[in-house]
Amino acid sequence: MRTTTPLICRAADGKEAVKPDGTAVRYHLFPEYEIHWNELPDGVTQQWHHHDTIEETVYVVAGRMLLHWREDGRERTEELGVGDVARLGTAPHTWENKSGDPVRFIVFKLVLDGVDKREIFRNDKQLD
Numbered sequence: 001m002r003t004t005t006p007l008i009c010r011a012a013d014g015k016e017a018v019k020p021d022g023t024a025v026r027y028h029l030f031p032e033y034e035i036h037w038n039e040l041p042d043g044v045t046q047q048w049h050h051h052d053t054i055e056e057t058v059y060v061v062a063g064r065m066l067l068h069w070r071e072d073g074r075e076r077t078e079e080l081g082v083g084d085v086a087r088l089g090t091a092p093h094t095w096e097n098k099s100g101d102p103v104r105f106i107v108f109k110l111v112l113d114g115v116d117k118r119e120i121f122r123n124d125k126q127l128d
Helices: 118-123
Strands: 015-018 024-029 033-040 055-062 065-071 074-080 085-089 093-096 103-110
Touching: 065 085
Parallel strands: none
Antiparallel strands: 015 024, 024 033, 033 103, 055 085, 055 103, 065 074, 065 093
């Protein structure tokens, strides 16, 4: 569903939740994707999970966290910091914050169709 005028979603428009581990989340669900803001407290590791159809992409806004995922029967870990992006695919994964400060990150949840749209992203801007 396309829109020709801006759709402004205020923070208060999102669905807010605090997970049992203390992670604060604000969800905004749209017809073709979901975006949510997360604040992961220090000392928290989220529950392992994966998605069969949804692909998550994470963008770190503040702080540092560890991303753990399972691949080929092995657990792998990578530290993510401000400005880092992780495309998770459907791999089982979790986040861990051992930084001493809260970590803030944005999650984009997408259901992809396998079509390469990079040329559209590069070229679909019309100057008015």
